Amino acid sequence: MCGITAYVGDGQAYPYLLKGLERLEYRGYDSAGVATVNNGQVQLHKTPGKVEQLKSTVLPGKIGISHTRWATHGPPTKDNAHPHLCQTNSIALVHNGIIENYAQLRGQLQEKGYTFKSDTDTEVLVQLMNYYYGKTYNMEMALRKALHDVVGAYGIVAFHKDDPRLYAARKGSPLVVGIGDNENFVASDPAAFLDSTRRVLYLEDEDIAVVSKNDYEIKSLCVGEEECVHRTEESIDWDLSSVEKNGFEHFMLKEIMEQPESLKHCLAGRIDLTTGGIKVTIDLPEHFVKRLSKISIVACGTSSYAAYVGKYLIEKYSRIPVEVDVASEWRYKNPIVGPEDLVIVISQSGETADTLAALREAKKQGARSLGVINVVGSSMAREVDSGIYIHAGPEIGVASTKAFTGQVVALNFLALRLAEMRKDLRHEEVLLAIQELEKTPELVTSCLKEAPEIKEVASQIKDAKSVFFIGRGVNLATAMEGALKLKEISYIHSEFFPAGEMKHGPIALLEPGFPVVTFVNKNDPMYEKNLSSIQEAKARGAFIIAVADHVDAVLTSNADAILHVPTVPDILQPIINVIPLQLLAYYVALARGCEIDQPRNLAKSVTVE
Ligand code: AGP
Secondary structure, three states: OOEEEEEEEOOOHHHHHHHHHHHHHHHOOOEEEEEEEEOOEEEEEEEEOOHHHHHHOOOOOOEEEEEEEOOOOOOOOOOOOOOEEOOOOOEEEEEEEEEOOHHHHHHHHHHOOOOOOOOOHHHHHHHHHHHHHHHHOOHHHHHHHHHHHOOEEEEEEEEEOOEEEEEEEEEEOOOEEEEOOOEEEEEOOHHHOOOOOOEEEEOOOOEEEEEEOOEEEEEEOOOOOOOEOOOOOEEOOOOHHHOOOOOOOOHHHHHHHOHHHHHHHHHOOOEEOOOOEEOOOOOOOHHHHHHOOOEEEEEOHHHHHHHHHHHHHHHHHHOOOEEEEEHHHHOOOOOOOOOOOEEEEEEOOOOOHHHHHHHHHHHHOOOEEEEEEOOOOOHHHHHOOEEEEOOOOOOOOOOOOHHHHHHHHHHHHHHHHHHHHOOOOOHHHHHHHHHHHHOHHHHHHHHHOOHHHHHHHHHHHOOOOEEEEEEOOHHHHHHHHHHHHHHHHHOOEEEEEEHHHHHHOHHHHOOOOOEEEEEEOOOOOOHHHHHHHHHHHHOOOOEEEEEEOOOOHHHHHHOOEEEEOOOOOHHHHHHHHHHHHHHHHHHHHHHOOOOOOOOOOOOOOOOOO
């Protein structure tokens, strides 16, 4: 996913563009660039690497566009960096997404005498705009015609050197318009212009926006519906401090440490202990919920591991079979889904291409949809039939932490509400569950206090070649998430297994000192089995790290390290048991001198397939 910022106003564009890019760098950081217009000439500055590299130059001009890239077509070189110019240097364009038929369009343009400087699909788009501009002398028409030739996803902003307006269009990649005083903005994320204005308009798919310094028009790209569309102006209610590091060395550590706060936000206003009620609205017809015979949960990465917790909870309370699939598989397997089914999508960003496509496939098949989402106003948030925001605030670190725990709390609410609507649970049972949920922030605070001990354990495994995470029941999901955290920021090979599967193959890999992470919760019905798994691995010389709420003689004699957690019921264990694993991954990566917030090859939200 890439970051886009654009400015048009009375001020010099460059400072706004660079500040905005720095706020969006978490979205992708292979290369960056800026284009402005000054005295009727396009000024262009691009560089491989990070936004920091752009600061050596200041371009004049009161209209500009800029971009920080996560490479999809072509390596991160200067030529492949955005903005891209057409061959007459009159139109500049930045793009987030993928033009799937770019090769065919490129061939057609080459036959018309166009030449290309880059390997990107984006350059094809700007050359196509140039072609149509040569026929219409109208930027909006040129953009419409170019986009009608295109197959794919995009969020784009362009300008023409002789026209003081920004032209933006969106299909599948987020774009938001910021409304200022004699200045307006367009960006992938409102964080880019938040210190200038909190007034925003979220563009929808197939919107085209024409933005001048003191006006804007939003129309439909759909043929025959070119009239203006109305988009409601909204106000951003979070502040920039939630986007800045607040004194922490990394966003990831800040976001780990702020989980008591983010969980309080997720719980806020949703529990009424006096009535024992959950004030979470599931906008689905009661008769539909009562007749539910199957639920699908579809997500990617960390969100797909939270999905397994959702499966556990819904099956525990309502005994409805729940299928969990990664979105990249579900959307292409000709899913067995229809009007009687509920498809739940889980996504921190609300923009992940595979999950968004799965949601659209579900809706096309007539299924009802529900989203567990963090980013307000994101594509998925706007397209689901119903949803629960996790209110974790902006999550900047590429490795998801507070979003996962927020998702698990939200899934607890969802499972309880479904059970209430179906009368699968008595009121007292719901009350018991929400009384436990209410304690989550303080329980997480107690887990975070173990950070120094966890840092010590991290120093003991920082040179491991591989690490296994093994769990049972609901803690298999915790093992999944722990393995992903470690691998994606420390680059140590990490795998999860159902603990019972070790003896069916993986145990062959164990050798003296091989770290194995597992869970020991005393009220876990698999408590004894978990101890047996530890002894099995220990017998092969493994280095046992136990996330444990209870220490007995067996554990003391077999565990090389114990990461202490409080005792909680099963419904909270993925939240409580994951905290030490988040910290373990962070400290191992720190000890290895890894990048942490922006791990190699990754981006915060994968809005390409
Ligand atoms: C999590 O640490 C990863 N960065 C990644 O797996 C992420 O969870 C996945 O890309 C899904 O993102 P989403 O929740 O925004 O859809």
